[in-house]
Amino acid sequence: MTGPFLLLSDKDNVLVARANAPEGLAVALEGGTVILSRPIPMAHKIARHPIAAGAVILKYGMPIGIATTEIAAGEHVHVHNIRSAYTATHALQDADGLSAGVSL
Amino acid sequence: MMQGWLRADGRKGIRNTVVVAYLVECAHFVAAEIVARFRDRDVQLIGFPGCFPNEYAARMMERLCTHPNVGAVLFVSLGCESFDKVRAANAVDASGRPVKTLVIQKAGGTRATVEAGVDWVAQALERIARVPRVPMAVSDLVIGTVCGGSDGTSGISGNPAAGRAFDLLVAEGAACIFEETGELIGCEDIMASRAVTPELGQVLRESVQKAERYYATLGYGSFAAGNAAGGLSTIEEKSLGAYVKSGDSPIRGLIKPGDIPPGGGLYLMDVVPDGEVRFGFPNISDNAEIVEMIASGAHLSLFVTGRGSVVGSAISPVIKICANPDTYRALAGDMDINAGDIIEGRRSIDEVGREIRDLVLAVAGGRQTKSEELGHREFILTYKSFEPIGPACLPGAA
Numbered sequence: 027m028t029g030p031f032l033l034l035s036d037k038d039n040v041l042v043a044r045a046n047a048p049e050g051l052a053v054a055l056e057g058g059t060v061i062l063s064r065p066i067p068m069a070h071k072i073a074r075h076p077i078a079a080g081a082v083i084l085k086y087g088m089p090i091g092i093a094t095t096e097i098a099a100g101e102h103v104h105v106h107n108i109r110s111a112y113t114a115t116h117a118l119q120d121a122d123g124l125s126a127g128v129s130l
Numbered sequence: 131m132m133q134g135w136l137r138a139d140g141r142k143g144i145r146n147t148v149v150v151a152y153l154v155e156c157a158h159f160v161a162a163e164i165v166a167r168f169r170d171r172d173v174q175l176i177g178f179p180g181c182f183p184n185e186y187a188a189r190m191m192e193r194l195c196t197h198p199n200v201g202a203v204l205f206v207s208l209g210c211e212s213f214d215k216v217r218a219a220n221a222v223d224a225s226g227r228p229v230k231t232l233v234i235q236k237a238g239g240t241r242a243t244v245e246a247g248v249d250w251v252a253q254a255l256e257r258i259a260r261v262p263r264v265p266m267a268v269s270d271l272v273i274g275t276v277c278g279g280s281d282g283t284s285g286i287s288g289n290p291a292a293g294r295a296f297d298l299l300v301a302e303g304a305a306c307i308f309e310e311t312g313e314l315i316g317c318e319d320i321m322a323s324r325a326v327t328p329e330l331g332q333v334l335r336e337s338v339q340k341a342e343r344y345y346a347t348l349g350y351g352s353f354a355a356g357n358a359a360g361g362l363s364t365i366e367e368k369s370l371g372a373y374v375k376s377g378d379s380p381i382r383g384l385i386k387p388g389d390i391p392p393g394g395g396l397y398l399m400d401v402v403p404d405g406e407v408r409f410g411f412p413n414i415s416d417n418a419e420i421v422e423m424i425a426s427g428a429h430l431s432l433f434v435t436g437r438g439s440v441v442g443s444a445i446s447p448v449i450k451i452c453a454n455p456d457t458y459r460a461l462a463g464d465m466d467i468n469a470g471d472i473i474e475g476r477r478s479i480d481e482v483g484r485e486i487r488d489l490v491l492a493v494a495g496g497r498q499t500k501s502e503e504l505g506h507r508e509f510i511l512t513y514k515s516f517e518p519i520g521p522a523c524l525p526g527a528a
Contacts, residue, residue: 090363108363112364115353
């Protein structure tokens with residue numbers, strides 16, 4: 027429970043932000059330090075290590091989806107690069123966790 | 131020692147409410163006008179909007195109007211709707227509660243019906259004030275849990291803490307209900323392994339498979355756009371977070387909306403309709419889930435939110451548990467429990483679980499929840515159809 031990212035299970039290939047993590051933050055991963063290329067909002071996920079396209083995403087030690095593309099270590103893991111093995115996810119413009127989701 | 135209002139069927143209520151129930155949308159306004167005259171009294175509005183008959187809605191309405199938290203019932207009918215108001219009133223009368231049915235078409239329209247309703251409710255409040263209060267134990271309680279406005283914090287803080295509270299309450303003899311099989315997709319095998327018999331395990335697995343087929347036909351999972359904004363990427367990720375609300379106790383049975391748990395222990399409520407896909411989405415919003423657990427006797431509900439919900443419920447209080455510390459700071463006036471402390475490392479899951487269990491007993495003893503204080507009394511009931519549960523669903527209850 028140290029640092030801005032949580033590892034929920036040793037089996038997992040994603041880490042969960044326990045607070046909003048700013049762009050440019052250096053994050054120490056097992057494979058080396060990565061620099062966040064975008065802000066990661068609280069409770070969003072990053073890749074613990076490189077993930078191949080088609081690989082199963084594990085969180086809580088359990089499958090939560092399938093990578094639709096290759097994902098680099100430290101990259102945001104979300105609706106743009108993983109898909110459900112069950113029902114397609116319905117998301118709006120604010121799915122990045124950064125947009126307000128309201129127009130002016 | 132908690133005190134409960136003793137009802138004729140032996141169940142005990144933690145509130146003593148007069149319910150005003152409209153039996154079609156056409157009677158909604160008149161019923162609401164009656165309730166509005168009792169702003170500072172425990173008089174609450176429920177109802178069913180449809181004009182077409184539906185066995186599920188009839189059964190739900192009967193269960194809700196004979197809920198232990200309800201002391202008296204006023205039905206408001208337009209007059210020509212299909213709802214069987216005689217059957218409903220007979221069920222309430224047989225339960226020993228004061229009941230009255232006003233038919234707008236026969237009572238003289240809006241003004242006359244409102245006046246008659248106000249007079250009757252005033253008398254009913256006096257009558258139910260004389261209902262005896264008796265000692266009540268944790269084992270007399272039925273408690274539901276639901277999550278709404280989930281985000282990526284829900285499965286890490288609020289839901290595990292609610293699960294810990296469920297473990298404590300089950301150990302003390304309470305009946306605890308979790309539900310929303312559409313949000314258990316991906317958890318079916320691990321959940322089945324907790325059933326008290328292999329046959330029940332198979333029934334639990336099949337209930338989730340039914341939900342998966344149902345939602346696939348409708349084209350959307352039980353997943354709102356805000357779930358994605360909060361960091362959840364897929365239905366199975368949301369499910370794994372939602373599943374931990376159930377805690378670690380053995381699963382004693384599967385019930386459907388309106389089935390009363392036959393004793394203490396943990397139960398799954400199967401909320402997805404049986405048969406072909408009809409009437410649309412199983413539960414169109416969070417309060418539909420809460421209403422179904424109340425129909426199964428829930429005295430109160432634990433509502434875990436990450437994005438932030440403000441709802442309460444008619445009939446049974448809602449305890450809101452906020453999983454996300456930022457949301458808690460933004461909506462503190464609506465939240466009863468700050469499980470965001472777990473995310474920020476200030477308190478453990480066990481500590482928050484114990485706080486939830488203690489608050490359940492305090493609310494059962496009469497303390498108002500935040501949503502009660504604010505006047506939230508949300509309610510929604512729509513069309514569904516169910517087959518009765520099979521023999522494998524409640525092992526040991528026969």
